[in-house]
Amino acid sequence: MTKWTLGIIGGSGLYELDGLEDRREDRVVTAWGEPSDTLVRGRIGDVDLVFLPRHGKGHRLTxxxxxxxxxxxxxxxxxxxxxxxxxxxxxxxxxxxxxHFVAVDQFIDRTVARESTYFGPGMVAHVSMARPVCSRLSAFAAQAAESAGATLHRGGTYLAMEGPQFSSLAESRLYRQWGCDVIGMTAMPEAKLAREAELPYATLAMVTDYDCWRSDTEAVSVTNVLEIMGRNSAIARTAIVNLARTLDGTERTPSPDGIETCLDFALITAPDARDPVLLEKLQVIAGRALGG
Structure with missing residues (x-):
């Protein structure tokens, strides 16, 4: 039986993962530098988990x-x-x-200052982002959050802004006109990179505030965000445990969305025009498709 190994990227307020058996930490370096923090590895039942706090412990990174x-x-x-x-x-x-929680299923990327691809000159690829989350993983995560007591919205469009400042009133109103449901600063380019790495990806977004569009509500601030975040994080921790228990004993088959083979339809650079240095760097990400 193919096993699940679940990667958890913890956002604001979620810097540790509880309930792991055989817990250990690994400090790693990749071809793209060091990740945000050490990888925390362990298991819940027979499901292996790898946890990474996105902003680093202590929330060091913007x-x-x-x-x-x-x-x-x-x-x-x-x-x-x-x-x-x-x-x-x-x-x-x-x-x-x-x-509330949102099982996000769409994104609008308004970030401008971040490296958003592993590919580049000498090896060009264009992955599809039409459906940016794995429908199966998202459904499992939504069920796990509801079982943890969350009020959950299944589906929603997440506007990813650059930050670190919060929105202006004009921006907040504009994003509402676009039909966006929630706004955050970190889902992009994370979701794009996961797709390039052929990793099924899903987001549980924890609502902490009303941004600044609501005239009868105080504009978002760190103070009111932290108050809601504490309650949300406790539910998120329970949801992760619930998710692992759901996956335990369930055979892992390929994503129904074809994510693990998406690079088969994305690589465009002719073999004789490919940069060998970049190809070597890409092996951990795209070795399957590149034949490495």
């Missing part, structure tokens, strides 16, 4: 300074089969109430 490429590469090299991202976010909809 959203733009997170080494997204190194993070995904480190999880891929660690044998992770699926990646669940936990992310704090602001609400752009009245019924997405602070304290």
């Amino acid at each position: 959203p733009s300074a997170v080494p997204y490429r190194a993070n995904i590469a480190a999880l891929k090299a660690a044998g992770v089969t699926d990646v669940l991202s936990i992310s704090a976010c602001g609400s752009l909809k009245e019924d997405y109430v602070p304290g």
Whole structure:
């Protein structure tokens, strides 16, 4: 039976993972540098887990300074089969109430200062992001969150902004007009890089505030975010344990969305025009498709 190895990327407020058996820490370096922190490895039942705090312990890294490429590469090299991202976010909809969770299924990327691909001159690839999350993993994660007591919205569009400043009122109103449901600073380019690495990816977004569009509510601040975040993080920890228990004993088959073979339809550079230095760097990410 093929086993699950679940990678967990912990967002704001989630810097440790409880309940791991055989816990150990690995400090790794990838071809794209060091990840945000040490990888914490362990298991829950027969499901292996690899945990990485996105901002580092103590929340040392700004959203733009997170080494997204190194993070995904480190999880891929660690044998992770699926990646669940936990992310704090602001609400752009009245019924997405602070304290609620969202199983995000779409993204709009408004980041501008981050390396967003492993590929480049000498090896060009264009992966599809039409459906950016793994439908199976997202459904499992949503069920796990509901079992943990979360009020959950299944589906939602996440606007990824650069940060680290919060939105202006004009921006917040604009994103609502676009039909976005929540806003955050970290899901991109993380989801894009996971797709390039052929890793099924899903996001559970924890709503902490109403951003600043709501005229009768105080504009978002770190103070009110932290208050909600504490409650959300406790539910998120329980949801991760629930998810691992659901996966335990369940055979892992390829993602129904074809994610593990997406590079078969993405590589465009002719073999004789490929940069051997970049090809070597790409082995942990794309070795299957490149024949490495």
